[in-house]
Amino acid sequence: MRAFGYTVAGDPAEAVRIATRTPGSTYVAGGTDLLNLMRDGAETHDHLVDVNRLGMGDVAVDSRRLRVGGSARMRQVAEHAAVRREFPVLSEALLASASPQVRNMASIGGNLLQRARCGYFRDAASPCNKRVPGSGCPAISGHNRGHAILGGSGHCIATHPSDLAVALVALDATVRLLGPGGERAVPIADFYLLPGSTPEQETAMRxxxxxxxxxxxxxxxxxxxxxxxxxxxxxxxxxxxxVAAALRTKGRMVQDVRLAFGGVGTRPWRDTRVEAALRGRPLTGQAIAAAGRLLVRDAEPREGNRFKVELVQRALVSILSDLGGLR
Structure with missing residues (x-):
């Protein structure tokens, strides 16, 4: 790891000002992913701006929403009584992530911005279009068991690794950002970008x-x-x-449903047409199976990850059967 500068910011505006004016800067909170990337040479930064003292660690629920600060820790959110009671998919996704030690340290903002777990991206000696644009994507014809079957391109087929992001997509969350131009809100459905020809651009952040x-x-x-x-x-x-699933039924009739998928897409994957195929119809095994086939209709599996086409359908059957009381 090469040498870098380090500044502890006192408030959010100061953090943004430092990061904007200091070339090669990035933010650090828990550092559980960032420091590994820097150590391995997958990322290089000249300056780290510590955001742990900005007052952004609160978790609160009011009559309209859950508000989670960007520097709140994963464990803090997962074990929050209101989150467990009213947003169980978020608690379950967080508790299924990493290890207890990492959850104690890792921030919510950092979790949403963690980088691909593709071995070629993490290996600084390998070509990778995310790391060095135009260098190629060895995963397309190489080791691709963990890679995406949905949303890929000829430039990248890496999956997004965050469990939390999948759950937030299912619940129509909004990401609040502060930058040089002020504050703005980005629906999480628009936050993550498809790789296309620019896989190095992973989010809509400026x-x-x-x-x-x-x-x-x-x-x-x-x-x-x-x-x-x-x-x-x-x-x-x-x-x-x-699979992150949220369901509202009346008897066996599906009144509303939200579905998002991880491990299969180049970003947390939601297909509203799959939800529409279930909404307004009785929840049956046949209906869920049909929705699963619709989900993978445009899948582009590779030699190593072809099994995911069937596995994601089985996962959908399992979670909706449990939520809907079919077994």
Missing amino acids: LGELITRVDVPRTPLAGRSRYLKLRDRATFEFAVVS
Whole structure:
């Protein structure tokens, strides 16, 4: 790891000012992903701006929404009584992430901005279009068991690693940002970008912007939600396939549903047409299976990850069957 500068910011405006005016800057809170990337040479930064003392660590629920500060810790949010009661999918997604030690340190903003777990991206000696644009994507014809079957391009097929992001997409969360131009709110559905021909551009964030807060609407859907994560081992492992689901029914009739998927897309994956296929119809095994087939209709699996086409459909059947009381 090469030498870098370090500044502790006193308030959000100062943090943005330092990061904007100091070339090669980035923000650090828990540092659980960033410092590993710098150590491995997958990222280089000349200056780190510490955002731990900015008063952005609160978790609060009012009559309309859940508000989570950008520097709140994963464990803090996962174990918050109101989150567990009214937003169970968020608590479950966080508790299925990383290890207890990492959850104690890692911030919510950092979790949403963690980088791809693609081995080629993490290996500074390998070509990677995310790390060195135009250098190529070895995963397309190489080791691609953990890679995306949805949303990929000829330039990148890496999946997004955040469990929390998948759950937030299912709940229509909003990311609050502060930058040189002031504050703005970005729906999380628009926050993550498809790789296209520019896979190095992963989010809609602008230069110098800082995640100050995440807002989640307080709805009946959020209260009846679950997170299912399928992985190679029980702890400290990233999703092979995951599903965040929120469901509202009247009898067996689906009044509303939200679905988001991890481990299968180049960003947290939501397909509103799949939800529309279930909404207004009885929740049956046949209906869920049909929705699963719709989900993967445009999938582009590779040799190593072809199994995900069936696995994600089975995961959808499992979580909706549990939420809907079908078994």
